[in-house]
Amino acid sequence: MSVLAEPMAGSRPRTPAGRVVATLNRSVIHVALGLIGLIWLVPTLGLLVTSFRPRSDIQATGWWDIFQLHLTLDNYRQVLEAQGMLQAFVNTVFIAVPSTILPLAICALAAYAFSWVRFPFRDTLFLIVVAFLLVPVQVAFIPLLTTSRDLVPDLQLTRGYVAVWLAHTAFALPFGIFLLRNFFITLPPDMIEAARIDGASDFRVFSTIVVPVSVPAIAAYGIFQFLWVWNDLLMALVFVQDSSKFPMTRAIQNLLSQYGTEWHLLAAGAFLLMIVPLIVFFSLQRYFVQGLLAGSIK
Amino acid sequence: MGIAPTPGIPQAIPARAGLSAVRSARGPEKPNYLGAILFLLPAAVLLLVFLLYPAIYTLLLSFNRGRNGVFSEWVGLDNYARLFSDPDFINFTTFPPSGALWNNVLWIVFYTSIVIFLGLIIAVVAARVRYESIIKAIVFIPMAISATALAVIWKFVYSPDANIGLINAILGNFGLGPVAWLGDEHIVNFALIAVGIWGSVGFATVILSAAVKSIPAEVIESARVEGANERQIFFRMILPMVSLPISVLGVTLVVNVIKLFDLIYIMTAGGPGKASRVIAFVMYQQAFQAGQYGYGAAVVVVMLVLLIPIMVFNVRRFRTGAVT
Numbered sequence: 001m002s003v004l005a006e007p008m009a010g011s012r013p014r015t016p017a018g019r020v021v022a023t024l025n026r027s028v029i030h031v032a033l034g035l036i037g038l039i040w041l042v043p044t045l046g047l048l049v050t051s052f053r054p055r056s057d058i059q060a061t062g063w064w065d066i067f068q069l070h071l072t073l074d075n076y077r078q079v080l081e082a083q084g085m086l087q088a089f090v091n092t093v094f095i096a097v098p099s100t101i102l103p104l105a106i107c108a109l110a111a112y113a114f115s116w117v118r119f120p121f122r123d124t125l126f127l128i129v130v131a132f133l134l135v136p137v138q139v140a141f142i143p144l145l146t147t148s149r150d151l152v153p154d155l156q157l158t159r160g161y162v163a164v165w166l167a168h169t170a171f172a173l174p175f176g177i178f179l180l181r182n183f184f185i186t187l188p189p190d191m192i193e194a195a196r197i198d199g200a201s202d203f204r205v206f207s208t209i210v211v212p213v214s215v216p217a218i219a220a221y222g223i224f225q226f227l228w229v230w231n232d233l234l235m236a237l238v239f240v241q242d243s244s245k246f247p248m249t250r251a252i253q254n255l256l257s258q259y260g261t262e263w264h265l266l267a268a269g270a271f272l273l274m275i276v277p278l279i280v281f282f283s284l285q286r287y288f289v290q291g292l293l294a295g296s297i298k
Numbered sequence: 299m300g301i302a303p304t305p306g307i308p309q310a311i312p313a314r315a316g317l318s319a320v321r322s323a324r325g326p327e328k329p330n331y332l333g334a335i336l337f338l339l340p341a342a343v344l345l346l347v348f349l350l351y352p353a354i355y356t357l358l359l360s361f362n363r364g365r366n367g368v369f370s371e372w373v374g375l376d377n378y379a380r381l382f383s384d385p386d387f388i389n390f391t392t393f394p395p396s397g398a399l400w401n402n403v404l405w406i407v408f409y410t411s412i413v414i415f416l417g418l419i420i421a422v423v424a425a426r427v428r429y430e431s432i433i434k435a436i437v438f439i440p441m442a443i444s445a446t447a448l449a450v451i452w453k454f455v456y457s458p459d460a461n462i463g464l465i466n467a468i469l470g471n472f473g474l475g476p477v478a479w480l481g482d483e484h485i486v487n488f489a490l491i492a493v494g495i496w497g498s499v500g501f502a503t504v505i506l507s508a509a510v511k512s513i514p515a516e517v518i519e520s521a522r523v524e525g526a527n528e529r530q531i532f533f534r535m536i537l538p539m540v541s542l543p544i545s546v547l548g549v550t551l552v553v554n555v556i557k558l559f560d561l562i563y564i565m566t567a568g569g570p571g572k573a574s575r576v577i578a579f580v581m582y583q584q585a586f587q588a589g590q591y592g593y594g595a596a597v598v599v600v601m602l603v604l605l606i607p608i609m610v611f612n613v614r615r616f617r618t619g620a621v622t
Contacts, residue, residue, distance in 0.1 A: 030427065033423065033424060033429075040436050040496070040500075043455045047454050050454070059461065062462065062464070062467050064464065105340075106344065109338070113334050113337035117333045117334050117337060118328070127616065127617065130616050131609045134553060136602065138597075138598045139353045139356045139598055140348055141352075142591050143351065144352055146368050146591075170349055173344060174345075202330065203336075231445065231447075233444070233563070237563075237582075238582075249446040249560075252446055253446065266450055266453075266454070267454070269450075270451065273443075273447050274444075274447045278442060285435070288442070289438075
């Protein structure tokens with residue numbers, strides 16, 4: 001990972017005996033790290049191989065039996081078409097995109113106010129936002145379901161995506177505001193003062209100065225939020241009630257409860273769920289790690 | 299956690315980010331009420347409607363029978379009394395204790411300590427080889443994927459069928475097993491915790507690696523020149539310097555555990571029997587499967603109460619502004 005600086009320089013032992021000990025130590029290190037690499041790779045690789053093996057092979061031998069290696073795309077075809085994973089993939093996109101864009105916009109606006117607009121109780125309000133960081137999503141479940149059911153039954157929020165979009169957005173706010181505000185206050189005051197002296201309104205300062213120069217921070221947060229929603233099961237479990245709108249996480253949970261031992265389907269389904277996060281991870285690793293470390297150690 | 303990174307705890311707040319920094323960030327001299335309201339309105343509305351109002355509603359509902367999720371009959375502390383006398387929630391009469399809350403305790407003790415331990419070891423050891431970035435990327439991959447996918451991967455690895463499950467296949471080669479990792483009530487929690495650890499070590503590694511590297515190389519170098527051995531360097535120099543990141547990381551992991559749901563729901567659905575249930579799972583089950591809304595609300599309040607000390611910790615840390 002490029003963000004993680006280069007190795008520390010080790011000192012060279014001076015005596016021959018010291019060198020032997022050092023070499024031994026180094027081989028212990030290599031073996032240990034190799035083992036760690038295996039433990040963290042093999043489970044995922046095993047499932048990947050399984051997702052390309054025919055059902056009959058899977059039942060006959062383990063995936064590690066390389067003499068039984070016939071590869072096929074049938075599992076993916078079956079899970080995408082017959083098991084509705086294609087629809088679920090589209091549903092996940094429909095849930096994740098608005099649930100990323102909405103919080104990005106709303107957090108950026110609020111973070112600007114908390115960093116560059118003067119108003120009373122600003123610090124106190126911001127501390128309340130910090131306190132909100134940890135409120136578990138569970139607090140929203142019962143009230144939002146019953147209130148939307150009893151007060152606005154015609155809207156049927158949980159039939160569509162509105163409930164899940166808004167819930168994801170609301171619970172993303174404390175973290176997003178916190179993160180972006182911490183970035184915005186590091187911008188040079190002179191830059192903002194100068195624009196104001198030229199007569200720019202707050203919204204102009206926000207949209208033409210603060211947002212453009214903060215793209216890396218906003219991108220890091222956007223990637224984090226997108227993957228968070230993409231990977232979410234719990235919110236979808238509660239706030240998406242129409243089975244034709246289930247995202248992939250729920251579709252896989254259904255697959256497991258119906259075909260718990262049909263590994264050709266489960267493996268292919270799990271990889272369809274993982275493919276987008278893995279692409280994001282490998283292509284945008286730096287932003288991804290930054291978003292995750294969020295206001296991290298310098 | 300794959301097991302999701304908690305978007306809960308600021309990992310470390312740069313010194314400039316404290317409130318003292320706000321004062322130096324000048325706005326126009328006069329308060330700008332209109333500007334503040336316009337910029338904050340969308341966030342404020344959503345936070346009030348989706349966070350504050352539900353939190354108060356849930357708190358009140360926990361003192362109510364809560365039939366159908368609406369206020370029906372006030373019952374005082376009845377829900378809490380039932381909760382804490384429910385042996386499936388917490389049971390101290392056996393040894394070791396059992397119940398969902400106890401399972402969270404097991405998670406906190408084993409998951410948190412082992413994740414930090416492994417994360418620190420990998421961070422320190424990997425720093426001494428050239429392929430450091432590759433090792434860190436490999437260990438970090440589970441952070442990108444969802445707990446649902448993590449659960450499928452490990453149900454696969456744990457499968458009792460020796461043609462499917464790698465672990466039982468290996469044991470089978472030595473004439474052992476098969477072990478029902480997820481089907482034995484004495485093993486299941488540890489099998490699940492192992493998955494949680496696998497999912498979170500990358501997170502710990504990346505954070506602690508950054509912390510270890512913030513120690514100037516010359517300092518460590520000069521200690522080596524003065525004859526300090528690697529063990530002394532680790533315990534006397536590295537460990538004290540990373541103690542703050544470790545405490546922040548520990549808090550993050552504890553929050554993960556209190557909110558833990560997806561992994562349990564997919565891998566075991568709380569089973570076998572009720573052996574692997576955790577509090578967030580009890581909440582879901584009581585409210586949405588058993589229709590016990592008041593009781594479910596009481597579980598949410600328990601979660602909140604467990605999180606409040608951490609919220610205070612966060613706000614305190616933030617007010618003083620400086621974490622170095």
